[in-house]
Amino acid sequence: MSDPLTISEQALIDARGVVVAYGGQRSAFGRAKPEKRVLHGVDVVIGRGQTVGIVGESGSGKTTLGRALLGLVPVADGSIRFDRHEIVGLKEDALRPLRKRMQMIFQDPMSSLNPRHDIRHILIAPLLLHGLARDRREAEVQVRAVLDRVGLPASALERYPHELSGGQRQRVGIARAVVLAPDFVLADEIVSGLDVSTQAQVLQLLGELKRDMNLSMAFISHDLSVVRAVCDRVYVLSGGRVVEQGACEQVFASPHHDYTKVLIDAIPLPVIDPQWLGRGQRST
Amino acid sequence: MADSATIIATTGAPSRGRRRLQALARQPKVVWGGGFILFLVVVALAAPLIAPHDPLAQDLMSGTLPPLGFADYDPGFLLGTDDLGRDVLSRLIYGTRIALTVAFVAATLAALVGTLLGLLAGYFRGVTDTVVSRLIEIWMAFPPVLLSILVVAIMGSGVTSVIAAIAIIDWTRFARVVRAETMAQAQGDYVTAARTLGFGRWTILFREILPNVAPVLLALITLEMGIAVIVEAILSFVGLSVSSDTPTWGGMIAQGRQIIYQAWWVFAAPLAALFATVLAFNQLGDGLRRALDPVMQR
Ligand SMILES: Nc1ncnc2c1ncn2[C@@H]1O[C@H](COP(=O)(O)OP(=O)(O)O)[C@@H](O)[C@H]1O
Ligand SMILES: [Mg+2]
Numbered sequence: 339m340s341d342p343l344t345i346s347e348q349a350l351i352d353a354r355g356v357v358v359a360y361g362g363q364r365s366a367f368g369r370a371k372p373e374k375r376v377l378h379g380v381d382v383v384i385g386r387g388q389t390v391g392i393v394g395e396s397g398s399g400k401t402t403l404g405r406a407l408l409g410l411v412p413v414a415d416g417s418i419r420f421d422r423h424e425i426v427g428l429k430e431d432a433l434r435p436l437r438k439r440m441q442m443i444f445q446d447p448m449s450s451l452n453p454r455h456d457i458r459h460i461l462i463a464p465l466l467l468h469g470l471a472r473d474r475r476e477a478e479v480q481v482r483a484v485l486d487r488v489g490l491p492a493s494a495l496e497r498y499p500h501e502l503s504g505g506q507r508q509r510v511g512i513a514r515a516v517v518l519a520p521d522f523v524l525a526d527e528i529v530s531g532l533d534v535s536t537q538a539q540v541l542q543l544l545g546e547l548k549r550d551m552n553l554s555m556a557f558i559s560h561d562l563s564v565v566r567a568v569c570d571r572v573y574v575l576s577g578g579r580v581v582e583q584g585a586c587e588q589v590f591a592s593p594h595h596d597y598t599k600v601l602i603d604a605i606p607l608p609v610i611d612p613q614w615l616g617r618g619q620r621s622t
Numbered sequence: 623m624a625d626s627a628t629i630i631a632t633t634g635a636p637s638r639g640r641r642r643l644q645a646l647a648r649q650p651k652v653v654w655g656g657g658f659i660l661f662l663v664v665v666a667l668a669a670p671l672i673a674p675h676d677p678l679a680q681d682l683m684s685g686t687l688p689p690l691g692f693a694d695y696d697p698g699f700l701l702g703t704d705d706l707g708r709d710v711l712s713r714l715i716y717g718t719r720i721a722l723t724v725a726f727v728a729a730t731l732a733a734l735v736g737t738l739l740g741l742l743a744g745y746f747r748g749v750t751d752t753v754v755s756r757l758i759e760i761w762m763a764f765p766p767v768l769l770s771i772l773v774v775a776i777m778g779s780g781v782t783s784v785i786a787a788i789a790i791i792d793w794t795r796f797a798r799v800v801r802a803e804t805m806a807q808a809q810g811d812y813v814t815a816a817r818t819l820g821f822g823r824w825t826i827l828f829r830e831i832l833p834n835v836a837p838v839l840l841a842l843i844t845l846e847m848g849i850a851v852i853v854e855a856i857l858s859f860v861g862l863s864v865s866s867d868t869p870t871w872g873g874m875i876a877q878g879r880q881i882i883y884q885a886w887w888v889f890a891a892p893l894a895a896l897f898a899t900v901l902a903f904n905q906l907g908d909g910l911r912r913a914l915d916p917v918m919q920r
Contacts, residue, residue: 450814
């Protein structure tokens with residue numbers, strides 16, 4: 339393993355001692371609800387172009403950690419640097435310039451796409467917001483290119499989210515995450531709602547995008563077989579703490595922590611079916 | 623790609639507005655409720671043209687004439703006359719003007735105030751929510767009838783006071799529902815997605831969340847219009863609305879109640895109009911809520 343200092347020098351995201359607690363804000367009458375600590379000092383380093391897996395059982399704090407890295411949940415203690423900019427404690431306005439550089443793909447594409455907006459609006463609005471297109475026409479050109487890149491026809495632009503299939507919606511979610519050409523994408527359980535053949539297609543697409551765009555990614559999943567297939571490094575989270583971390587092959591081959599062993603043992607043995615890919619393509 | 627083909631298969635889609643209209647037309651409640659309200663609007667606008675008589679013209683020689691189908695019916699007075707010989711149908715027609723004006727203006731005002739406060743409380747939470755929620759609680763502790771009498775007493779009787787009273791009392795309906803709905807919507811991933819994309823909070827509130835609150839809101843406004851029609855009638859009934867020389871349904875009901883044994887139709891006709899109107903508003907509201915829900919559409 340490389341020296342942690344050299345990692346952090348070239349790291350895109352460098353999070354140290356991150357503590358997140360929910361609740362605890364004061365109401366107007368001074369009653370403070372008891373706060374609940376969810377992350378107890380987590381260190382995560384993500385290099386440029388690297389894909390980092392975050393695994394752990396449900397409730398271990400994976401989503402919270404991912405959202406903390408994006409500055410979406412208030413961080414009680416610790417430091418998160420994105421490309422050397424400290425984002426802990428930044429106001430929403432101060433964070434905005436960095437926003438377009440870090441994006442997110444959601445677990446449930448249905449609830450992450452506004453049911454009132456058609457796909458055109460969903461994809462064009464961010465481009466106009468960040469001034470990445472001068473006008474709607476220019477944005478339209480870019481959006482069509484991205485749609486094509488994620489394997490959706492231009493006719494999808496007129497559709498509303500509920501008019502698409504689950505796999506198509508997730509492609510829109512991916513298109514939205516990459517349309518701003520970010521440096522970092524958080525993928526939170528993005529294939530757990532999809533059937534197996536769609537899962538494979540979406541993962542393949544993500545791998546291509548990552549390569550073409552030199553994306554750094556945090557890939558959250560409770561499914562270790564998926565993480566194993568896509569990640570360079572892996573962090574094992576339990577009860578809001580990192581219990582094990584390291585290069586992917588290494589952790590999977592010789593886990594040190596008992597918790598990791600349990601997780602790995604829970605991976606179902608892959609059932610090899612040579613017809614599998616071909617079948618996925620023929621069915622519609 | 624495997625799942626691209628299905629989109630192509632369903633191209634030739636009509637525009638967004640057109641699809642909305644088609645969804646509306648498929649809802650019988652919208653068609654009937656909306657149709658009746660539209661009919662009332664036309665009646666109210668064209669009242670001078672279609673009313674067979676001057677609604678205020680008294681003719682003591684033809685007092686308490688019964689409506690069509692009863693003995694002594696006079697073909698000049700389809701719904702009969704009151705004890706002063708005024709044509710009930712013409713008064714009913716002119717009465718739609720006040721009823722609809724109050725319904726539309728009062729419901730819109732109540733909705734504006736309530737929606738704004740509900741959106742702010744539901745999205746910003748914290749102190750904003752505490753203040754708005756307490757205000758709603760205090761407001762709802764006032765008996766609405768007394769509050770409306772107070773408003774009319776301060777402002778003087780008249781349509782404006784009636785409208786003000788309804789808006790002042792009923793904004794809480796909107797604030798409560800919109801607050802709860804906004805809170806629920808704000809939890810949605812699409813709001814987190816909008817934050818991640820860098821949208822500001824006002825954009826998120828008005829462009830992302832409000833459109834999703836709109837169906838509930840629209841249904842509520844329509845229901846409120848029905849309520850406003852009733853409240854106006856009640857205030858007319860107790861003499862707190864417009865002066866007695868402007869025909870209103872509530873005023874007619876009040877007058878009809880006193881002569882119910884000599885001329886029941888003076889009481890029954892405005893009551894039926896009131897009932898049908900409120901029913902139409904309620905049906906329209908319910909139908910709109912169904913038709914505008916993008917997921918329930920098909
Ligand atoms: N908004 C929230 N408010 C309060 N508690 C939360 C919130 N989100 C998550 N939690 C709690 O934090 C813990 C970690 O949740 P999460 O980060 O979603 O875990 P994971 O993604 O690994 O399943 C859970 O116990 C969960 O109940
Ligand atoms: Mg999660």
